[in-house]
Amino acid sequence: MAQANAVSNLIVPPEWESLAAQDMRGAVLLIGGTDSGKTSLASYLVQQWSGRLRTIALMDCDVGQGVLGLPATMTLRVFTGSTYTDYCFFVGAISPRGHMLRILVGVHTLYKKALSLGAETVIVDSTGLVDPGQGGLALKSAKIDLLMPCHVITLARGAELNPILTSWRNHPLVRITTLRASPHARMRSRAERVAWRRERWEAYFRQAVPLTFPLQSIAAINWLLPTAQRICAFVDAEGLCRGIGRITYVARGSSTITAETPLRSLEGVVAIRFGAPRLEERILGNVEPK
Ligand SMILES: Nc1ncnc2c1ncn2[C@@H]1O[C@H](COP(=O)(O)OP(=O)(O)O)[C@@H](O)[C@H]1O
Numbered sequence: 609m610a611q612a613n614a615v616s617n618l619i620v621p622p623e624w625e626s627l628a629a630q631d632m633r634g635a636v637l638l639i640g641g642t643d644s645g646k647t648s649l650a651s652y653l654v655q656q657w658s659g660r661l662r663t664i665a666l667m668d669c670d671v672g673q674g675v676l677g678l679p680a681t682m683t684l685r686v687f688t689g690s691t692y693t694d695y696c697f698f699v700g701a702i703s704p705r706g707h708m709l710r711i712l713v714g715v716h717t718l719y720k721k722a723l724s725l726g727a728e729t730v731i732v733d734s735t736g737l738v739d740p741g742q743g744g745l746a747l748k749s750a751k752i753d754l755l756m757p758c759h760v761i762t763l764a765r766g767a768e769l770n771p772i773l774t775s776w777r778n779h780p781l782v783r784i785t786t787l788r789a790s791p792h793a794r795m796r797s798r799a800e801r802v803a804w805r806r807e808r809w810e811a812y813f814r815q816a817v818p819l820t821f822p823l824q825s826i827a828a829i830n831w832l833l834p835t836a837q838r839i840c841a842f843v844d845a846e847g848l849c850r851g852i853g854r855i856t857y858v859a860r861g862s863s864t865i866t867a868e869t870p871l872r873s874l875e876g877v878v879a880i881r882f883g884a885p886r887l888e889e890r891i892l893g894n895v896e897p898k
């Protein structure tokens with residue numbers, strides 16, 4: 609699959625070059641509207657800083673257009689030398705709207721994991737939801753409260769980030785660097801966004817095989833309607849997602865469930881968490897986004 613935001617294709621403005629690794633201990637939160645260049649800047653910073661820091665991590669919180677993991681998930685990538693390891697958190701929706709608590713639990717879970725693995729700097733990329741009327745201010749402010757990032761980098765297009773900047777400007781612990789949204793950032797159409805999700809989703813399920821398990825012996829979170837087609841995540845004791853499945857069969861009385869999944873066993877899995885209704889249709893673009 610083509611690597612989105614390949615650093616070699618980026619046009620790097622001088623203001624990006626002056627962001628120095630040594631000032632960045634803890635979380636570095638990137639905030640900007642849709643297609644403002646957040647993910648491109650995140651890839652650039654990882655490349656620039658990884659030589660100077662022992663362990664650097666990237667947290668991709670974009671549940672709709674994430675580049676590290678699957679739609680409806682968030683991914684932590686921890687780099688050590690020339691290798692990396694990914695950790696997945698299942699949100700179960702492709703937009704933060706209506707799912708903000710779950711996003712915050714994910715930020716907490718993945719950040720804790722990054723720190724436990726010795727990450728010195730965790731770059732946090734996210735969705736472009738910044739409109740206060742849509743909950744953008746509440747979500748970004750809650751992320752700042754939770755992470756207490758050493759640095760917030762904003763990529764502004766016009767005045768859209770002013771509510772966030774006004775709120776946090778004078779906080780003594782949070783340094784804010786305001787950059788312009790990348791003039792080279794390209795707006796992506798809905799069709800391109802759908803194609804991106806669909807390609808990643810279908811590639812993941814190409815390796816899937818049926819897995820049957822008893823519902824009685826496992827926590828089933830959000831198990832509202834025992835329907836086929838529901839998307840579920842197999843979650844371990846750390847709250848991390850070991851794999852994703854789609855339900856293909858529910859036995860009478862819901863005693864057992866069969867899901868298609870690339871996961872070959874439920875070893876280490878303590879809970880199954882179901883995604884929002886019609887999640888797969890939303891991922892594949894078969895219903896309008898909320
Ligand atoms: N500095 C840049 N140079 C070249 N292309 C860029 C640059 N910044 C963004 N783009 C392109 O614009 C599009 C949107 O950028 P992206 O970083 O994915 O935005 P966001 O993460 O804020 O939605 C992508 O196709 C990306 O490759």
Ligand SMILES: [Mg+2]
Nearest residue numbers: 646647670734
């Ligand atoms: Mg992005």
